Amino acid sequence: MSSGCKMVKCPRCNYENPPEPALIKGLKKVFSAKKKTN
Secondary structure, three states: OOOOOOOEEOOOOOOEEOOOOHHHHHHHHHHHHHHHHO
16 A cells, blocks of 8 residues: 555445545534434
């Protein structure tokens, strides 16, 4: 692995994707919490 690369590689197909931004993770967390309360 390269020390500067932050790409996430799929173990099945070796396709590389950028990591999910923290903002998106936070939004998912907020919306999933709202779903659980309804």
